[in-house]
Amino acid sequence: MTDADEDRADALFHALADRTRRDIMRRVLAGEHSVSALAAKYDMSFAAVQKHVAVLERAGLLTKRRNGREQLASGDVAAVRSVRSMLTELEQLWRGRIARIDELLALDPTTRPDQED
Amino acid sequence: MTDADEDRADALFHALADRTRRDIMRRVLAGEHSVSALAAKYDMSFAAVQKHVAVLERAGLLTKRRNGREQLASGDVAAVRSVRSMLTELEQLWRGRIARIDELLALDPTTRPDQED
C-alpha cells in the first residue's frame, strides 16, 4: 500500500520537475490540446514533446482522448490536487512540531527562547 | 526573473521526487535532527544520506545550524508552502477553463458537447 503510494509520489514529483512538462500542464489544464499543437510551442523535436506528454500521462497528470487522427490531451486537476495534499500533510508535521513547543512553554513558564545551557 | 523561478521550481520538485528525501523532510519538519541521526534511519551509507540532505538544502527545503560537532537540520515550511502555491496556481488555470465553458453555455443555450464545426 504505502510502497505503491511512494511510487506514485515519485512519478508525480518527477513529472513536475521539468519546466517543459510544467508548461504543458498549464496548457492542458486550461484546455484540450493535441500533441502536435503542444509540440509546435516548443523548440524541440515532436518526439521529445511526445515523450514529455507520455511522462505526464504515466504519472496520471493528464489523459488523452482520440479525436480522428489527433490525440487530445487534457490536464487532470485531481492529480494536481493529490500532490498539493501531500504537501499539506508535510506542513501538518511542522504544525505538530510548533504545537509541541507551545506545549512545553505552557508547562514551564520560566522558559525563554534565549535561555540556553 | 521567470527563468530563475523555473530553476527554483526544478530544484524543489526534483528534491521532492525521491522517497528518501521526502522521508527526511517529514523528520526535519517535525523537529531538528543531526545528519548522523538521519543517516542512522536508512539502509544506505552516511555519505548517501548526507548528499540527500545537501540536495534538500540547495533547494531551500531545509536549513542547517551548527551545534558543536553536529549539524542540525530543520525543515523550512515556507519552502513547502511555496511548492504548494505553485500547484494552486495550476489548479487556478483549470478553474479558468471551467469558467470559460460555463460562460459559453450561458451565452448560447443551444450549445451541446457534440456540436462541431
Place this chain on the structure above:
DNA sequence: TTGACATACAACCGATCGGTTGTATGTTTG
C-alpha cells in the same frame, strides 16, 4: 595530545534522463 566522532567532498559506477533521428502505423483527404 591523541583518538573517536560528525561532517564534507572527490572520484567512480551503473541506471535513468532528456534530447535526437529514423521508422512504423493509422487517419484523413484529394
Place this chain on the structure above:
DNA sequence: CAAACATACAACCGATCGGTTGTATGTCAA
C-alpha cells in the same frame, strides 16, 4: 489508391542521478 498528417516507439548519446568507497577536516573527551 496515394500522399500528407498525427502519433508512437525504438535506438542511440551525453549528462545527470543515486549510490558506493576513500580521504580530509574539524570538534569533543580522556
